[in-house]
Amino acid sequence: MTSREDQKLSSISNAPTTADELVRQRAERARREHLRALTRRWTGNILTWILYVVIAVVFASPLIWVIGNSFRSSQTIWENVFPVTLLTFFPFDEFFFDNYIEALGLTPAAQAMGFGMARSLGISLASAITVVVLSLIFNTGAAYFFARLRVPRKNILLIYVITTMMIPQQVIIVPLFLVVNQLGLINTFWALVVPWYASPFIVFALIGFFAELPYELDEAAIVDGANLFQILTRVVVPNSIPGLITVSILEFQFIWNEFFWPLVAVSNKSLHPVQVAIANQFTDRDPQWGRVFAAMVLASAPVIILFLFTQRYFYRSVALSGVKG
Amino acid sequence: MATTAGNLPAPRKQRWWQKYRNQYILFAFVFVLPALINFAVFRYYPMFWAFRTSLWDYSLMRGFTEFVGIDHYVRAFTGDPRFWESMRATLYYVSGKVPLTIILALLLASFANQERRGMGVMRALIFVPVVTSFVVVAIVWGMVLNYNVGLMNAAIQSLGLPRIEFLTSPENVMPTIIGISLWKDVGYSVIIFVAGMRGISQEFYDAATVDGANVWQRFRYVTLPMLRRHLMFVSVISTLGAFQVFVPVYTLASQQRVAQVIVFYIYRLGFIFGEMGYASALSVILLVLLLLLSVVQIRILRSDDV
Numbered sequence A: 001m002t003s004r005e006d007q008k009l010s011s012i013s014n015a016p017t018t019a020d021e022l023v024r025q026r027a028e029r030a031r032r033e034h035l036r037a038l039t040r041r042w043t044g045n046i047l048t049w050i051l052y053v054v055i056a057v058v059f060a061s062p063l064i065w066v067i068g069n070s071f072r073s074s075q076t077i078w079e080n081v082f083p084v085t086l087l088t089f090f091p092f093d094e095f096f097f098d099n100y101i102e103a104l105g106l107t108p109a110a111q112a113m114g115f116g117m118a119r120s121l122g123i124s125l126a127s128a129i130t131v132v133v134l135s136l137i138f139n140t141g142a143a144y145f146f147a148r149l150r151v152p153r154k155n156i157l158l159i160y161v162i163t164t165m166m167i168p169q170q171v172i173i174v175p176l177f178l179v180v181n182q183l184g185l186i187n188t189f190w191a192l193v194v195p196w197y198a199s200p201f202i203v204f205a206l207i208g209f210f211a212e213l214p215y216e217l218d219e220a221a222i223v224d225g226a227n228l229f230q231i232l233t234r235v236v237v238p239n240s241i242p243g244l245i246t247v248s249i250l251e252f253q254f255i256w257n258e259f260f261w262p263l264v265a266v267s268n269k270s271l272h273p274v275q276v277a278i279a280n281q282f283t284d285r286d287p288q289w290g291r292v293f294a295a296m297v298l299a300s301a302p303v304i305i306l307f308l309f310t311q312r313y314f315y316r317s318v319a320l321s322g323v324k325g
Numbered sequence B: 001m002a003t004t005a006g007n008l009p010a011p012r013k014q015r016w017w018q019k020y021r022n023q024y025i026l027f028a029f030v031f032v033l034p035a036l037i038n039f040a041v042f043r044y045y046p047m048f049w050a051f052r053t054s055l056w057d058y059s060l061m062r063g064f065t066e067f068v069g070i071d072h073y074v075r076a077f078t079g080d081p082r083f084w085e086s087m088r089a090t091l092y093y094v095s096g097k098v099p100l101t102i103i104l105a106l107l108l109a110s111f112a113n114q115e116r117r118g119m120g121v122m123r124a125l126i127f128v129p130v131v132t133s134f135v136v137v138a139i140v141w142g143m144v145l146n147y148n149v150g151l152m153n154a155a156i157q158s159l160g161l162p163r164i165e166f167l168t169s170p171e172n173v174m175p176t177i178i179g180i181s182l183w184k185d186v187g188y189s190v191i192i193f194v195a196g197m198r199g200i201s202q203e204f205y206d207a208a209t210v211d212g213a214n215v216w217q218r219f220r221y222v223t224l225p226m227l228r229r230h231l232m233f234v235s236v237i238s239t240l241g242a243f244q245v246f247v248p249v250y251t252l253a254s255q256q257r258v259a260q261v262i263v264f265y266i267y268r269l270g271f272i273f274g275e276m277g278y279a280s281a282l283s284v285i286l287l288v289l290l291l292l293l294s295v296v297q298i299r300i301l302r303s304d305d306v
Helices: A003-012 A019-069 A074-081 A098-104 A108-112 A117-148 A154-164 A173-182 A200-211 A216-223 A228-236 A238-257 A260-265 A274-283 A289-309 A311-323 B002-007 B010-019 B021-053 B071-078 B081-112 B119-131 B134-144 B151-158 B170-198 B202-210 B215-226 B228-243 B247-252 B262-272 B276-305
Strands: B056-059 B063-067
Touching: A019 A289, A019 B119, A019 B134, A019 B151, A074 A289, A098 A108, A098 A117, A098 A289, A117 A154, A117 A200, A117 A228, A117 A238, A117 A274, A117 A289, A117 B021, A154 A200, A154 B021, A173 A260, A173 B021, A173 B262, A173 B276, A200 A238, A200 B021, A216 A228, A228 A238, A228 B021, A238 A274, A238 A289, A238 A311, A260 A274, A260 B262, A274 A289, A274 B134, A274 B247, A289 A311, A289 B119, A289 B134, A311 B119, A311 B170, B021 B056, B021 B276, B056 B276, B071 B276, B081 B119, B081 B170, B081 B228, B081 B262, B119 B170, B134 B151, B134 B170, B134 B247, B170 B228, B170 B247, B202 B215, B215 B228, B228 B276, B247 B262, B262 B276
Parallel strands: none
Antiparallel strands: B056 B063
């Protein structure tokens, strides 16, 4: 403290006659300030921790309950749910793996009852990967056209693409079914793939990524004698890997989680992707909870694990749609 | 360097350009054509097909059987109480879901926006339901809220309170479904708001603090105005999404008449009862409604830019 502040202080608190008293008063003030700051910080910390617990309970407890109880038999799930204790969530006393084996349809008995998650997982994985690959090829091509090629009046086409985004997907599912039916694809694997091989949202996102690259790169490649295709594969794509990963993850998640379209497009049970398969299991009249729990873990684990390892890309894909939109 | 630049004048480039121009454009279109075809066949064509089918009696086996003109539309507006019931259910859902999403997302985002130890885990927890499929979410909550053996009623009973019929009573089913969708979708909006809040310069808050603004005033007069675009985006996206809700109704409340929203009704008409023509007419009505809505909302967005 400067001497002027000292004077001010002395003028506020009446009559600090001796230097000794002044020192004591200052120490007292500092102590009180410190205490107040400490209390403020600790109330902040405690509030934060309370909110942490609330968020964790609200958002994680249903998932933990499902994961934990997928290792119990249906009977012990019901026995442990009331009263609510730690045993409700974590199966410390039991390790029952049959749910998974039955849900996957690995025993003849389970297959006879119509469980075949293994096959459904395969269908989901195959269709998701196929769509990601096709989408990487065709959306990248389209975005390359819009972001980097010099074609007159291509803005008209861009409006066409952007307008596509306004068409609500759930609403046109009946006519989409009729169109795909005309193409003879209903009840085939390709019904799950073909309508989604290009997406206006992904084209739009990729245009943003590609437009960021400096145009000098293309010019340098042209001077080296590269054609348009070579510019795309050797200049644009290698420089946009994070963007391409972002859209691939987005597309994978979209196809993996898609439910309404596969529900109507494939009625053949052996072609049901995993979401349709578990919905069918649940709507059975007498669902075996343990098996349904296991099926749900299998159906959501791939995407959740993917998310946990690539959070950055997920957040980016959201921010991308939000901020630039 | 300067001389070589002089030796490569602009006209030569122009000549290269002109000579190959037609080939260049043809080649360029190869890149974009597959995507354009996809949009035409799988997005625009179904839309027009819906208009056409809505004027016909259509069956999957025999195709277009009889031209009925606007009969389907007349039926929807005058002779079908189920259609109005489904519209009412949809509006109930939208008017509950959208405001709650925005309010809850703003609250969670103001909290999750802070840089504290463990906050990354919280953001991930809030976002996990977003990446999980709605089918799984709906079934999980269906089991959590089960009347007899669900986790929620067990917890309620452990507190000594009476059990609640979340999904089996007509009064509770819609609020329950709104709550479940809120739990699933709120993380998406939270991430958008967090991104927006990160973009607000600390200086604004410092200035407000100097002027003596408290926490609420800083939120009301700094954060909210600066998030205007994000708020608009979230309300557009969640409104359009809410009008198209299907999965939770299909998995949890297909027996409950009060919960049968419009898309579920269209699904039942088209794929259970085989009335493709009438289902298409209802699709067209919903389509027009949503297109009008998004045009209005985009207008508002645009005028916000000024």
